[in-house]
Amino acid sequence: MHTGRIIAEHKTNFRILDEGVERIATVRGSFFEDGAFPKVGDWVQYEIVSEDQAVIEEILPRSSVIKRKTAHGEEEQVMVTNVNLMVVVMGLDGDYNLSRLERYLLLAKQSEVPAVVVLNKMDIADDVATTHTEVEAVAGDAPVIVVSAEQGTNMDTLLSHFTDNTTAVLLGSSGAGKSTITNWLLSEDKQATGTIREDDSRGRHTTTARELFTLTTGGALIDTPGIRELSLLDTSEEDEDAVFSKIEALAHECRFADCDHEKSAGCRVLEAIEEGLIIERELASYKKLKREREHEAIKRDVFKQRQSEKKRYQGYKKVMDQKRFEQDNDWN
Ligand SMILES: Nc1nc2c(ncn2[C@@H]2O[C@H](COP(=O)(O)OP(=O)(O)OP(=O)(O)O)[C@@H](O)[C@H]2O)c(=O)[nH]1
Numbered sequence: 001m002h003t004g005r006i007i008a009e010h011k012t013n014f015r016i017l018d019e020g021v022e023r024i025a026t027v028r029g030s031f032f033e034d035g036a037f038p039k040v041g042d043w044v045q046y047e048i049v050s051e052d053q054a055v056i057e058e059i060l061p062r063s064s065v066i067k068r069k070t071a072h073g074e075e076e077q078v079m080v081t082n083v084n085l086m087v088v089v090m091g092l093d094g095d096y097n098l099s100r101l102e103r104y105l106l107l108a109k110q111s112e113v114p115a116v117v118v119l120n121k122m123d124i125a126d127d128v129a130t131t132h133t134e135v136e137a138v139a140g141d142a143p144v145i146v147v148s149a150e151q152g153t154n155m156d157t158l159l160s161h162f163t164d165n166t167t168a169v170l171l172g173s174s175g176a177g178k179s180t181i182t183n184w185l186l187s188e189d190k191q192a193t194g195t196i197r198e199d200d201s202r203g204r205h206t207t208t209a210r211e212l213f214t215l216t217t218g219g220a221l222i223d224t225p226g227i228r229e230l231s232l233l234d235t236s237e238e239d240e241d242a243v244f245s246k247i248e249a250l251a252h253e254c255r256f257a258d259c260d261h262e263k264s265a266g267c268r269v270l271e272a273i274e275e276g277l278i279i280e281r282e283l284a285s286y287k288k289l290k291r292e293r294e295h296e297a298i299k300r301d302v303f304k305q306r307q308s309e310k311k312r313y314q315g316y317k318k319v320m321d322q323k324r325f326e327q328d329n330d331w332n
């Protein structure tokens with residue numbers, strides 16, 4: 001039996017790295033029964049069947065797991081495993097969004113993996129110092145590094161967070177510069193990078209699969225595709241509440257009291273999305289919560305009304321019973 005690490009997942013097989021040698025492997029049949037397939041970052045035990053074919057027998061215990069909720073429903077999906085550093089990448093362009101950063105940091109906390117915040121594209125940002133301070137206030141214990149991956153500025157500071165035992169995962173929006181950072185750290189253009197849309201700095205999902213790379217300077221790095229939806233990050237009810245009151249406060253500033261936050265005429269909430277104060281996904285969650293809460297309120301009202309009708313009826317019944325009693329006993 002051999003031990004290796006999963007560096008990529010393909011449709012029907014996996015790529016394993018074992019002491020510098022890459023192998024293509026399938027999984028033992030039993031994996032299909034429980035559906036818990038190996039993930040990028042996993043250490044696995046495998047058997048060599050032929051010169052270019054290997055079979056994964058077992059996944060070794062994971063030291064950490066980074067999970068996300070799937071877009072629909074509650075099911076959780078493992079993104080990567082056995083990482084001990086989460087590098088949250090945010091562009092200092094239209095990508096800049098503090099509440100999104102908070103979500104990533106929450107994901108790091110829930111995964112019990114230390115985080116480093118990388119603010120990329122400093123070459124095109126103005127007032128970097130103010131932004132840096134603003135982000136540090138949100139980042140807590142996580143170091144904040146301002147870099148330009150394209151020009152190589154401050155990238156050594158990021159590299160200094162790597163040791164031989166580090167496995168870092170790069171997370172962030174499409175277009176934030178994760179693959180540009182990967183290429184810099186590898187001193188090689190291994191990953192394709194994509195252009196971003198002029199109007200909103202969004203990337204084009206250039207990276208489509210997670211992949212682990214070994215750094216010649218020590219440690220390993222997993223490049224990931226930009227996460228499409230923030231719903232993919234697990235949030236607590238507390239966070240939902242915070243988002244709810246934040247949007248509720250903005251909604252008071254809409255021009256029309258009954259604003260549905262769908263047409264832009266005088267809608268402060270849609271304006272806030274434009275400004276990056278809130279994200280689309282938060283508005284969707286707000287609307288859903290609002291509907292739920294209104295529904296709850298209606299249910300409560302109906303219940304209260306029934307209760308008071310019952311009380312009134314009981315009062316009425318008491319009076320009638322008394323009357324009947326008096327009549328029956330005809331004391332006069
Ligand atoms: N000005 C500037 N542009 C950068 C910098 N880093 C990356 N870019 C550009 O931003 C665009 C997106 O970079 P990528 O590295 O492909 O972004 P990504 O995060 O890997 O995106 P996905 O793979 O789609 O998730 C490219 O056009 C890069 O050249 C930087 O430091 N400064």
Ligand SMILES: [Mg+2]
Nearest residue numbers: 178179206207
């Ligand atoms: Mg990429």
Ligand SMILES: [Zn+2]
Nearest residue numbers: 254259261267
């Ligand atoms: Zn509105």
